[in-house]
Amino acid sequence: MLKAILRPLNFWSRRARLAVAMTAAVSLAGCALTVTRLNSAQKKPNNVWVFFTVEKGDEPVAGLQAEDFEIYEDDELVSVYESKQVIQNPEVAAVMYTMLLLDVSGSVTESGSTDSLVDAAELFTDRVGKTQKVGVYAFDGEKEIKSVVPFTESEGAAVGGLEGLRSYKAKDPSTNLHGAVIEGLKELKKGLDKEKKPLKFGTLVVFSDGTDRAARFSRDEMKTEIAKEQYSDYEMYAIGVGAEIKKAGLEDVGKDGTELATEQAEVKTAFERVAERIEKHTKRFYLLSYCTPARKGKHEVRITANSKNDPKGKGSLEWEFNADGFGPPPDCDPNTPPSFPLKTNGQPVEGGDGGGGGKGGASVKVKASASAEAK
Structure with missing residues (x-):
């Protein structure tokens, strides 16, 4: 009778010990x-x-x-005395580019929201430009994207170039979002390929207030381009504003993160959050050198x-x-x-x-x- 009572107690005791061990393992793994x-x-x-x-x-x-x-x-x-190990500045071996790709279609330029977009973009480029080269490009319904500011390490250069967008009028008021992402990736790679440093890292940040209306390229064509091996190490973020934006479609572009702003007043905050993520990710790189x-x-x-x-x-x-x-x-x-x-x-x-x-x-x-x- 006593064995019959103790048997289930031993069973639950083993279960309890296993549960504690598993919890501890998960806790330890979380610290890794x-x-x-x-x-x-x-x-x-x-x-x-x-x-x-x-x-x-x-x-x-x-x-x-x-x-x-x-x-x-x-x-x-x-031994640290034998190795003389040091952490070098990653910039001696690596170059980092961020492309900011802005939607300046008719829904933006004709709605009076250009100023708030430029203000947010200037803050973004000023912050990200402290740690890497930033280039600004724009798109509307036309096939080609437009260079607003070439990739530069000069702080403030991007901000100055963005001022010209305040008076920009879209030649084609439609939205070629899919095509802009495809061309943006190609242009980002082209810029990085010119660099002589051995390690190259690219980030594409896309802002849009609507879905693709121009239909120059399909959603699948855009996704196929994004999935190419040559861009596999690039980070991609998307910022969307307005009721027209669909989160699912935005996540196709922002595979590393998306920010949605339901109102124009929230655009600045959305840009700041993406800039913070890029800034933090830049700090994860280390170059260890030793003898x-x-x-x-x-x-x-x-x-x-x-x-x-x-x-x-x-x-x-x-x-x-x-x-x-x-x-x-x-x-x-x-x-x-x-x-x-x-x-x-x-x-x-x-x-x-x-x-x-x-x-x-x-x-x-x-x-x-x-x-x-x-x-």
């Missing part, structure tokens, strides 16, 4: 950082560079310093990021490099700019010697590790 390698390279005498992002869930992790990273080679911790103690052969490298605000939160990435021909540390300067292979976007590099020092750059094996790996 996702560390994603975008590019890496090595070069004689014994320089190693890795360009990566650090995120926690959907949120970028900014402000980490060199001492917040641990470098392991073949599972052995590399490896390895002198020959292939080596497995693991870089672990440790969260400042959450002692239990950590994440790591792994790859392999070849140290054949490497020399003594005194010849290595960790502040030397990286020798990444030239890329047209931020896709991971598979193979290549990164400018010397043997073949390396194997694919990422681990993108994140949970805090349960505490030592």
Whole structure:
């Protein structure tokens, strides 16, 4: 009789312990950082560079310093005194473009809402322009998009160019939204392809107050263009205003985020929210440089990021490099700019010697590790 009573109690006790363990695992996983390698390279005498992002869930992790990273080679911790590890400014290797594509069709220019659009766009370009090049283009019902401000690093240049839109009158009052997105992506890539820096990142932000009326390109044609591999690393956001906008259609454009404003008064806030997201995402990039103690052969490298605000939160990435021909540390300067292979976007590099020092750059094996790996 006693066994019969204890048996269900033991069952529920095991269930309770399992539930607690699962809850703890979920909690630990929630603390994990996702560390994603975008590019890496090595070069004689014994320089190693890795360009990566650090995120926690959907949120970028900014402000980490060199001492917040641990470098392991073949599972052995590399001393910070030996590695001389530093965090370089990502701008030495990467360039970032944001294109702002504005709807200036008849429904905007004839409704008296141009001024509020220009005011919001000026604030947006001023904010985003502090960290990357911003170009402004406009579209109406015509086939081609119009250059308002070319991509520039000069703060205030975009703001000055936008003033001309206050008096703009649409030549074709219809809305060629699908075609504008297609042309916008092509123009964004064209601008990035001219850059000589090895790592290139693009963002397209589209504002519209209506659905596509020109029907120059179908919705499926636009989606096919967006899905092309050459744009796979681009981020895309959409801002919509007015009752005519349909959220589902807007999300086809803003695959990384959409903002809806039911009234013109809310346009400024919508632009600010998108600018904030772009600004935060820019801060997730890190360029770690160090001097490896390895002198020959292939080596497995693991870089672990440790969260400042959450002692239990950590994440790591792994790859392999070849140290054949490497020399003594005194010849290595960790502040030397990286020798990444030239890329047209931020896709991971598979193979290549990164400018010397043997073949390396194997694919990422681990993108994140949970805090349960505490030592």
